[in-house]
Amino acid sequence: MGSLIDKFGRKITYIRFSVTPRCNFNCVYCNSHTPEDDKSEEFTTEDIEFLFNVAGKLGITKVRLTGGEPLLRKDIVQIVEALHKVREIKEIVLTTNGYFLKFLAKDLKKAGLNRVNISLDTLREDVFKSITGVNGLSLVKGGIKESIAQGLLPIKINTVLMKGINEGDVLRIAELSLDYPVIVRFIELMPVKGSDFWRKHYMSFNEAKKIIRSKYELNFTTGSAGEVATYYKIVGSDGKIGFITPVSQHFCAQCNRIRITAAGKIYPCLFSKEYVSVWDAVKKRDESLTKELIRKSVEIKPKEHGPIDENDQDFINNMRELGG
Numbered sequence: 001m002g003s004l005i006d007k008f009g010r011k012i013t014y015i016r017f018s019v020t021p022r023c024n025f026n027c028v029y030c031n032s033h034t035p036e037d038d039k040s041e042e043f044t045t046e047d048i049e050f051l052f053n054v055a056g057k058l059g060i061t062k063v064r065l066t067g068g069e070p071l072l073r074k075d076i077v078q079i080v081e082a083l084h085k086v087r088e089i090k091e092i093v094l095t096t097n098g099y100f101l102k103f104l105a106k107d108l109k110k111a112g113l114n115r116v117n118i119s120l121d122t123l124r125e126d127v128f129k130s131i132t133g134v135n136g137l138s139l140v141k142g143g144i145k146e147s148i149a150q151g152l153l154p155i156k157i158n159t160v161l162m163k164g165i166n167e168g169d170v171l172r173i174a175e176l177s178l179d180y181p182v183i184v185r186f187i188e189l190m191p192v193k194g195s196d197f198w199r200k201h202y203m204s205f206n207e208a209k210k211i212i213r214s215k216y217e218l219n220f221t222t223g224s225a226g227e228v229a230t231y232y233k234i235v236g237s238d239g240k241i242g243f244i245t246p247v248s249q250h251f252c253a254q255c256n257r258i259r260i261t262a263a264g265k266i267y268p269c270l271f272s273k274e275y276v277s278v279w280d281a282v283k284k285r286d287e288s289l290t291k292e293l294i295r296k297s298v299e300i301k302p303k304e305h306g307p308i309d310e311n312d313q314d315f316i317n318n319m320r321e322l323g324g
């Protein structure tokens with residue numbers, strides 16, 4: 001088996017694959033998207049099978065399916081099945097808004113999905129609607145319960161921290177880790193192109209930690225290898241609470257991933273403007289060219305992204321295309 005090592009000695013074993021830029025939600029923090037993007041091309045199931053067979057030979061062992069909303073793909077179960085057949089891929093995970101999960105969790109599990117991360121920023125119906133544009137809270141809760149029932153464990157709940165919008169939910173969402181076998185992760189809001197939402201609503205993980213510590217004692221604990229979150233436990237609980245801090249403390253030194261879009265652009269970093277396209281190589285089923293292009297995307301991986309601050313113009317180009 002080959003391996004992908006970048007200029008800074010980091011071994012790349014993980015691909016985040018955005019299977020579609022389309023989404024049924026319109027989250028306030030993810031809106032760098034235009035209607036034109038929805039018409040962009042998407043790899044077929046067969047293309048995906050070919051691409052990940054090649055990636056497996058280069059040392060990729062983990063794939064995260066993301067989007068847009070990955071469960072909008074009619075062939076999402078077949079995609080998981082195709083990835084499951086790749087011998088080298090040991091972990092297939094999915095990041096979803098959870099809206100369709102209740103109906104798909106069983107088939108996804110059967111197809112070989114290991115785990116799910118579900119985005120949930122509030123437990124209040126009206127706030128949910130104002131963040132996502134959709135009345136979907138009860139369906140998402142149903143998706144979480146069904147994923148637990150199907151054993152897609154450990155389930156991670158991803159909550160984007162937004163000052164003035166969901167500070168009031170931080171404690172209740174953290175408490176989910178007391179009541180359910182879930183890992184709750186608070187994510188610092190990142191800036192996307194064409195929006196000043198980030199400037200108005202950014203909240204550091206320390207503020208969320210303070211809110212939780214106002215009621216509970218938090219002890220530092222470890223996550224699994226390659227994790228980007230820092231983990232804590234509420235004393236006496238089995239669950240974990242994590243903080244993902246791309247803004248206040250970036251984790252580039254441990255980065256082991258590249259990102260591939262539905263249209264075959266490989267981005268070496270979420271903040272990269274540079275990409276390598278494998279679309280033609282995959283469509284032609286050209287294995288050696290596909291390998292060469294994946295290697296090239298690793299070669300151009302930057303050491304780190306720059307500091308994100310008030311003056312930074314270098315925001316994320318298109319969250320849905322890149323998969324977050």
Ligand code: SAM
Pocket residue numbers: 023029030066067068069070095096097117118119158160187188189190191192319320323324
């Ligand atoms: N639609 C799926 C979902 O929402 O889980 C998958 C795609 S979404 C782009 C992946 C993750 O990125 C979600 O957890 C979402 O909350 C997060 N995300 C999107 N925009 C963000 C932003 N501006 N800052 C921080 N996280 C963001």
Ligand code: SF4
Pocket residue numbers: 023024025026027030067068069097119319320
């Ligand atoms: Fe859709 Fe996920 Fe972006 Fe929300 S965060 S708009 S659910 S892709």
